[in-house]
Amino acid sequence: MRVLASAPAKIILFGEHSVVYGKPAIAAAINLRTYVWAEFNESGAIKIEAKDIRVPGLTVSFSEDEIYFESDYGKAAEVLSYVRQAIELVREEADKNGKGITVSITSQIPVGAGLGSSAAVAVATIGAVSRLLGLELTNEEIGKLGHRVELLVQGASSGIDPTVSAIGGFIHYEKGKFEHLPFMELPIVVGYTGSSGSTKELVAMVRRTREEMPEIIEPILLSMGKIVERAREILLSDLDEKVRFERLGRLMNINHGLLDALGVSTKKLSELVYAARTAGALGAKITGAGGGGCMYALAPEKQSEVATAITIAGGTPMITEISREGLRIEEVIP
Ligand SMILES: Nc1ncnc2c1ncn2[C@@H]1O[C@H](COP(=O)(O)OP(=O)(O)OP(=O)(O)O)[C@@H](O)[C@H]1O
Numbered sequence: 291m292r293v294l295a296s297a298p299a300k301i302i303l304f305g306e307h308s309v310v311y312g313k314p315a316i317a318a319a320i321n322l323r324t325y326v327w328a329e330f331n332e333s334g335a336i337k338i339e340a341k342d343i344r345v346p347g348l349t350v351s352f353s354e355d356e357i358y359f360e361s362d363y364g365k366a367a368e369v370l371s372y373v374r375q376a377i378e379l380v381r382e383e384a385d386k387n388g389k390g391i392t393v394s395i396t397s398q399i400p401v402g403a404g405l406g407s408s409a410a411v412a413v414a415t416i417g418a419v420s421r422l423l424g425l426e427l428t429n430e431e432i433g434k435l436g437h438r439v440e441l442l443v444q445g446a447s448s449g450i451d452p453t454v455s456a457i458g459g460f461i462h463y464e465k466g467k468f469e470h471l472p473f474m475e476l477p478i479v480v481g482y483t484g485s486s487g488s489t490k491e492l493v494a495m496v497r498r499t500r501e502e503m504p505e506i507i508e509p510i511l512l513s514m515g516k517i518v519e520r521a522r523e524i525l526l527s528d529l530d531e532k533v534r535f536e537r538l539g540r541l542m543n544i545n546h547g548l549l550d551a552l553g554v555s556t557k558k559l560s561e562l563v564y565a566a567r568t569a570g571a572l573g574a575k576i577t578g579a580g581g582g583g584c585m586y587a588l589a590p591e592k593q594s595e596v597a598t599a600i601t602i603a604g605g606t607p608m609i610t611e612i613s614r615e616g617l618r619i620e621e622v623i624p
Pocket residue numbers: 324340341342343368369370371372373395396397400401402403404405406407408409411451487488489490577578579580
């Protein structure tokens with residue numbers, strides 16, 4: 291039997307980092323996906339084929355007639371830890387530790403770019419392997435297992451990324467609980483800096499700063515939570531669309547400034563943010579953990595101008611749509 295599952299990327303509209311400290315956040319699934327095939331193998335081992343992930347620490351030596359490969363096994367194993375933990379959690383749930391499983395991954399989501407590649411790979415793996423093992427889990431339950439995977443690998447995770455990847459759409463999230471917001475098309479442009487950041491390291495860095503100067507960092511986190519409350523009110527209001535976007539844009543700009551104050555922006559991210567605003571975006575901010583990766587801009591009727599400005603500033607624009615669907619079982623071959 292072979293099973294193919296897929297799970298989407300996400301953007302965090304408001305509230306990354308503060309959500310780790312129990313504040314609310316708003317996120318949406320987007321139409322870039324990670325695909326995972328799962329099947330049994332005869333060896334009894336877990337085998338992971340990650341087709342588009344770079345292996346760190348690989349050295350290749352060429353002599354006259356031979357090629358030698360050396361790899362830093364620690365680093366190579368670490369990069370696959372989300373997938374390994376996802377498979378192991380499902381095997382524990384299914385109480386079927388004995389069978390070998392091969393998992394094969396292809397992904398459209400840039401890695402370490404704030405678009406939730408870690409959550410999508412964990413959720414799609416759990417989806418495929420749980421179906422292979424005959425477990426009947428809801429998407430919400432799979433999102434919770436995805437959260438456990440992120441906690442095991444990163445040490446800290448709010449759970450917003452695996453939740454939105456599993457259930458899809460547009461959500462308000464707070465302390466493990468989510469609420470679907472009314473589905474709406476948002477005129478956004480995502481700008482990718484081309485560099486990456488590690489969520490594990492960025493979350494740890496914010497934690498250290500908060501421990502060092504709680505009286506300064508706590509009010510910033512509180513303020514981020516208030517931004518989310520206002521944004522939720524605006525999204526649920528019957529205000530005219532133009533007014534709604536203007537207000538959301540202002541909140542995005544404040545949220546970006548606070549993320550910058552936490553130290554998670556980079557020169558390139560801020561350049562893309564300012565380029566987008568100059569080209570007419572109503573608001574622009576980092577999305578996800580930062581340290582590289584992506585920003586997004588809200589740009590009604592200005593999406594192509596903003597995309598051009600992001601390109602000129604050295605980034606890669608992506609005009610994405612919100613994905614109603616979360617985890618999907620694409621194929622089951624008996
Ligand atoms: N296609 C993939 N195959 C295997 N592992 C992947 C894949 N995509 C992502 N990962 C895992 O996720 C890690 C990146 O996760 P990280 O949380 O640091 O960034 P992100 O999820 O892309 O961004 P953010 O958490 O800010 O949304 C990679 O180092 C790798 O371990």
